[in-house]
Amino acid sequence: MTTSTIPTEMTFFERFEEDILAGKKTITIRDETERNYVPGTKVQVSTFEDGREFCQLEILSVEPILFDDLTQFHADQENMTLAELKDVIQEIYPGIKQLYVVSYALVSN
Numbered sequence: 001m002t003t004s005t006i007p008t009e010m011t012f013f014e015r016f017e018e019d020i021l022a023g024k025k026t027i028t029i030r031d032e033t034e035r036n037y038v039p040g041t042k043v044q045v046s047t048f049e050d051g052r053e054f055c056q057l058e059i060l061s062v063e064p065i066l067f068d069d070l071t072q073f074h075a076d077q078e079n080m081t082l083a084e085l086k087d088v089i090q091e092i093y094p095g096i097k098q099l100y101v102v103s104y105a106l107v108s109n
Contacts, residue, residue: 006038010057011048020045021055021109024079028102029065031093035100037062042107055109063101074101 012020019025037059046053067089075082
């Protein structure tokens with residue numbers, strides 16, 4: 001039996017920092033390697049580029065979703081248009097079909 005460690009850290013590209021801190025970005029969409037976040041836990045957040053910590057988030061939910069099922073609702077939670085969201089996801093995860101929507105709330109910055 002394998003047990004997975006509950007993640008305590010999360011990274012974001014610097015370009016998303018302002019929206020996260022302003023409460024405009026309330027979800028992140030990740031691949032299966034980052035689906036192990038646990039609702040009710042807190043994670044320390046840093047920039048992907050240089051590891052600079054900038055806030056703490058509480059994980060609210062982790063839900064599977066197919067790329068083709070993404071809607072404007074998800075894009076609104078990401079503070080972008082649906083076309084922008086799909087482009088960003090394909091840039092990060094080329095050709096991906098299965099994703100996970102991680103909802104969170106800002107705890108502190």
